[in-house]
Amino acid sequence: MILDGRKTADVLNDILKQDVEKLNNKPRLEIILVGNNPASQSYVKSKLKTASKLGMIVNITNIPETALEKEVRDLIVAFNNNKEVHGILLQLPLPKHMNSDNLIELIDYKKDVDGFHTMNQGLLFQNKSGIRPATPLGIMMLLDYYNIPIEGKHVVVIGRSQIVGAPVAKMFLDRHGTVTITHSRTKNLNEITKQADILVAAIGKPKFVKKDMVKIGAVVIDVGINRVDDKLIGDVDFDEVEPIVSYITPVPKGVGPMTICALAHNLYKLYKEQEKHS
Numbered sequence: 001m002i003l004d005g006r007k008t009a010d011v012l013n014d015i016l017k018q019d020v021e022k023l024n025n026k027p028r029l030e031i032i033l034v035g036n037n038p039a040s041q042s043y044v045k046s047k048l049k050t051a052s053k054l055g056m057i058v059n060i061t062n063i064p065e066t067a068l069e070k071e072v073r074d075l076i077v078a079f080n081n082n083k084e085v086h087g088i089l090l091q092l093p094l095p096k097h098m099n100s101d102n103l104i105e106l107i108d109y110k111k112d113v114d115g116f117h118t119m120n121q122g123l124l125f126q127n128k129s130g131i132r133p134a135t136p137l138g139i140m141m142l143l144d145y146y147n148i149p150i151e152g153k154h155v156v157v158i159g160r161s162q163i164v165g166a167p168v169a170k171m172f173l174d175r176h177g178t179v180t181i182t183h184s185r186t187k188n189l190n191e192i193t194k195q196a197d198i199l200v201a202a203i204g205k206p207k208f209v210k211k212d213m214v215k216i217g218a219v220v221i222d223v224g225i226n227r228v229d230d231k232l233i234g235d236v237d238f239d240e241v242e243p244i245v246s247y248i249t250p251v252p253k254g255v256g257p258m259t260i261c262a263l264a265h266n267l268y269k270l271y272k273e274q275e276k277h278s
């Protein structure tokens with residue numbers, strides 16, 4: 001069965017839209033986009049489109065590729081100090097002459113809509129309330145929507161990035177999954193992935209996961225977005241794997257729309273927290 005991220009995001013976004021309509025003010029997100037990377041431009045456009053549809057305010061500041069890091073720093077500081085701004089998103093990747101770690105640390109963690117700030121990563125590590133990175137959160141929302149149980153399941157994650165692999169593994173652990181994290185230096189990867197009740201592929205290599213790596217009846221979450229000949233291809237060989245699994249996310253229309261849905265939910269959460277303390 002297909003885990004339809006587009007449909008699920010539409011349903012969850014509709015509910016969120018009703019909540020936003022009830023607010024006195026509108027949650028406001030400021031996106032900083034440096035340069036003109038086509039993938040980043042397209043992600044930013046989707047974020048703007050979805051959040052605007054939900055009645056949220058989204059502004060994009062596009063800075064030239066050649067700008068100094070100081071320009072980005074100044075913008076972040078201004079948004080941190082602006083009480084009308086609830087969320088700040090620094091679209092990655094940044095040009096090589098900018099230090100993304102330092103810039104993310106500069107964002108007020110109470111406005112860190114992506115959940116990448118050390119404070120939010122620490123809150124995740126301690127299983128305390130905070131902003132969770134959007135892609136892992138979107139995956140959880142999708143599994144919950146389809147009532148797929150996690151407790152006691154063996155979850156194998158391929159990839160250990162700070163954006164997807166590592167946080168999603170922790171979130172599965174907090175939901176009582178038995179989690180194995182694998183990566184580029186893992187030996188006998190196939191033997192491990194074949195044990196997965198839930199397999200998450202976050203690698204960045206088109207059609208990397210083949211049928212012989214997957215247990216019959218497993219749930220497969222394909223996070224990968226790879227542009228091949230102008231098409232978006234996942235990390236899982238969908239045609240091979242789909243017939244033998246119980247559930248699988250397609251690419252596109254799987255994890256992608258759920259990530260943006262989770263981002264909008266994060267902005268709403270930040271707004272509520274800030275209103276509480278204002």
Ligand code: NAD
Nearest residue numbers: 135159160161164183184202203204223224225255256259
């Ligand atoms: P990354 O490059 O930071 O991390 C890739 C991970 O894959 C690394 O931890 C690495 O160890 C592992 N890996 C690489 N080769 C491997 C191999 N041969 N065997 C096992 N593991 C291997 O990438 P990322 O930021 O985590 O993104 C992963 C993919 O997910 C990319 O295609 C990216 O575009 C996509 N992505 C999608 C969304 C979404 O919204 N759907 C969000 C973020 C990232």
